[in-house]
Amino acid sequence: MTAYQLSLADYSEPITTAPASLLPKTALAIAAKGVGMNFQSRSERYQALKSVDLELKSGKIQLLMGPSGSGKTTLLSILAGILTPTEGSVRLLGQEITGMSRSQLARFRLENIGFIFQGFNLFPALTALENIEVALTVKGVRKNVAAKQARSLLAQVGLTEKANQLPRDLSGGQKQRVAIARALGGDPKLIMADEPTAALDSQNGHAVIELLHRLAKEQNRTVLMVTHDARIMDFADSVIQLEDGMLKQMVS
Numbered sequence: 002m003t004a005y006q007l008s009l010a011d012y013s014e015p016i017t018t019a020p021a022s023l024l025p026k027t028a029l030a031i032a033a034k035g036v037g038m039n040f041q042s043r044s045e046r047y048q049a050l051k052s053v054d055l056e057l058k059s060g061k062i063q064l065l066m067g068p069s070g071s072g073k074t075t076l077l078s079i080l081a082g083i084l085t086p087t088e089g090s091v092r093l094l095g096q097e098i099t100g101m102s103r104s105q106l107a108r109f110r111l112e113n114i115g116f117i118f119q120g121f122n123l124f125p126a127l128t129a130l131e132n133i134e135v136a137l138t139v140k141g142v143r144k145n146v147a148a149k150q151a152r153s154l155l156a157q158v159g160l161t162e163k164a165n166q167l168p169r170d171l172s173g174g175q176k177q178r179v180a181i182a183r184a185l186g187g188d189p190k191l192i193m194a195d196e197p198t199a200a201l202d203s204q205n206g207h208a209v210i211e212l213l214h215r216l217a218k219e220q221n222r223t224v225l226m227v228t229h230d231a232r233i234m235d236f237a238d239s240v241i242q243l244e245d246g247m248l249k250q251m252v253s
């Protein structure tokens with residue numbers, strides 16, 4: 002189980018935040034200062050991140066790249082409020098999240114962050130539409146409203162005609178588009194993706210990247226993505242390189 006799977010906490014207060022489209026384009030969506038992470042296992046201490054500073058503006062697509070073990074997932078988890086750093090602070094959408102309680106963090110994530118995973122994480126026994134509906138009801142949307150919203154989200158990713166298909170009858174790219182539609186429930190301003198194209202062939206990978214690009218540029222969402230996929234670099238506003246837990250460079 003990845004750290005992200007912990008993020009869909011059973012928290013059912015209604016969504017109250019403003020739509021992503023209302024955020025000013027220049028606002029800082031993510032700001033990390035002096036972020037460090039030490040993992041303690043038995044007698045050993047491992048420093049996975051060292052003094053990471055970064056600032057990401059809203060409406061941008063940022064890639065988090067670097068060799069295996071360099072700290073990408075750890076950093077994404079910290080920036081998503083899933084892991085608490087041992088040093089430093091994180092502000093998301095102008096709010097300091099580092100001192101929040103677990104339930105405050107769960108609520109913040111639910112209201113503001115859409116998660117996308119390499120393995121799609123769809124419920125195999127639910128149709129494409131039901132997968133989205135379920136996520137909406139977890140976010141506190143009433144069932145009859147959720148059904149309507151789920152249809153509209155599915156239309157946004159161009160899959161209206163696949164509404165009643167089970168995940169096993171969809172291609173990898175279609176599954177990922179359902180997962181993206183699900184992530185858009187509740188209109189999150191931040192989208193955090195962990196290797197979203199790793200399991201996809203070139204054509205499907207391209208469709209997913211274009212969709213994420215559209216969500217950032219047309220709807221002013223901030224997309225932060227861990228990836229090894231060099232194809233995405235052309236669509237990104239900047240690339241953050243991590244090496245041995247340290248920020249090596251930001252390519253704009």
Ligand SMILES: Nc1ncnc2c1ncn2[C@@H]1O[C@H](COP(=O)(O)OP(=O)(O)OP(=O)(O)O)[C@@H](O)[C@H]1O
Nearest residue numbers: 040041042047049068069070071072073074075076
């Ligand atoms: N819970 C943990 N306990 C101990 N060490 C951990 C823990 N989580 C991660 N690490 C270590 O921290 C380092 C960074 O891990 P991380 O998963 O962030 O790397 P990554 O860049 O995402 O790697 P990959 O590309 O292989 O997914 C690794 O050496 C890893 O073994």
